[in-house]
Amino acid sequence: MRSPADPHKPNRIHPIALRARVALFVGFFVFGVNGSSWMARMPTVRSTFDLSEPQLGLLLTTMAVGSLVSVVFSGTIVAILGTRITMRLAGVLIFVSLMTMAAALMLDMLGLFISALLIVGAAGPLVNIPLNVSASDVSRALEREIMPHFHGAFSAGAVAGSGLAAGAARLNIELAHQLLVVGVLGPVTMIVIARTATALSDQDELLPDSAIRAASADTPEQIDKPARRSNLEATKSSFQVWREPRTLTIGLLLLFSSMSEGTANAWLAIVVVDGVGASEATGALAVSVFTSAMMVGRFAGPGIIKRLGRPRTMVAIASMSIFGLILIIVIAPIWAVMVGVVAWGLGVSLSGPVALAAAADRKNGAAARVSVVTSFGSAGQLVTPPLLGRVAGAVGPRAMLWVVVGALLATIVLSPAVRPESSEKN
Incomplete structure (x- = not known):
């Protein structure tokens, strides 16, 4: 370039x-x-x-x-x-x-x-x-x-x-x-x-x-x-990307990372209130802390990605989220839970931006690839609420978070897929 x-x-x-x-x-x-x-x-x-x-x-x-x-x-x-x-x-x-x-x-x-x-x-x-x-x-x-x-x-x-x-x-x-x-x-x-x-x-x-x-x-x-391009060519191209292994792998990565972010948005307050025994106000505060940590992580993201590269960034942030989740699951004091919430928010902050940037590496067909990858993220958001609701009913809201730990381990396995690809390639 x-x-x-x-x-x-x-x-x-x-x-x-x-x-x-x-x-x-x-x-x-x-x-x-x-x-x-x-x-x-x-x-x-x-x-x-x-x-x-x-x-x-x-x-x-x-x-x-x-x-x-x-x-x-x-x-x-x-x-x-x-x-x-x-x-x-x-x-x-x-x-x-x-x-x-x-x-x-x-x-x-x-x-x-x-x-x-x-x-x-x-x-x-x-x-x-x-x-x-x-x-x-x-x-x-x-x-x-x-x-x-x-x-x-x-x-x-x-x-x-x-x-x-x-x-x-x-x-x-x-x-x-x-x-x-x-x-x-x-x-x-x-x-x-x-x-x-x-x-x-x-x-x-x-x-x-x-x-x-x-x-x-x-x-x-x-x-x-x-x-x-003609409408027919555009439509044909948008469906052809569903057969690209790299695009589908990035989609799976976003699906698992979306489960993590979606769980925090939908269940974090309940985990803090029902699982930890804190007040409703503290549960709302935890959600605010998580969102603020995500914001900080995203504004710091370009420097981190430049230093580590995309795949190692994905490994690092997933590891940070796993650390935060383990704190929330196994340690009772509310201060430790809040530290875990910060680590979880910082860790989940870059998975979406990195996955979408990787999907759009090649300008030709970028919209179609972003659409495919986003569909996996939407599927994750669709599946997460009922799935985790059943798990929480069986084992409790804190233990439910082990499912999210498993999803984040999957993002580590899939992280090589976000390695930059030449935008000139067709």
Whole structure:
């Protein structure tokens, strides 16, 4: 890859890449806020519809089903429509879903709320894939492994969204009213930034045709500009990647790492309250500590990856998560549990960014590969709640975490798959 410091070759792509990087930071942050700002108020949803704990878990599985169905086709959608239009389409779907949620809460209609969850679940991959493909393109243009920074922005948005939800609850603001505000500001922001955020991925729509034709083979515009393909070719290509061993292996890696992150999001508070005997406030604090540790890990990630490389980074972070989980499982004092939560959060922080960056190594077909890998992550999120619910019922919430330790050991075995692959390879 050409050095950006080479004085003999023009570097006209970097201003576009820098603007795209800023827009992507905003996009990832808003994506984090959109989800966490209402999920942090699940007790309100439970009380509104008078749901038991198992019923609430089943309700949340609805969103995972929508995500899993969507992710199978999202690579094809991105290949046909492009990242910019897909992201704007997702913004519209998020707006519709959050407005539907608000209406369902106001009217006390559980069926309408379930429909909203299906829509928001389907919208997730249509935001996630364009964001990650575009982030990979920016990383490639800037010749820096900065994917974790973008995911750090998502974690920062999740922390901000949780804080927003806590503040709204403290001020007795109805969740429906909160959704009416967030459901407008978030999607509108996503739609507005889509053009700049996807500038490198959909570059033929940003630059005039004359500029593209005039670009020499040495300019980044010519190197990075995706070739236009027919809808049939795009669809065919998006399904062919399902036969690539490396892509499937990365997908399995993300499936197991998603089990770890999903378990923390869904079960950590219960582990701390029921397993350790702490208060509900302490359980909520543990979730906040975990999310904050993930955010810190993601912003520190590029330096770690640069020093260790991707495969050794995966081994190191999985080992750290395993250490944290063992502390939570076997040591009773709450301070030790919190140390374990920090180690778990730091450890799980980079698995997703590294896996998605590896899936997008080759620009040709990057959206399809990210879609395939993301589908494995969605499958992990779909399977984890009912699976661990059964295990927790049999052995208790703390011992249940040994299943997550096993999943993390699997990511260590699969870690060689994320070794960088030439983006020039077809």
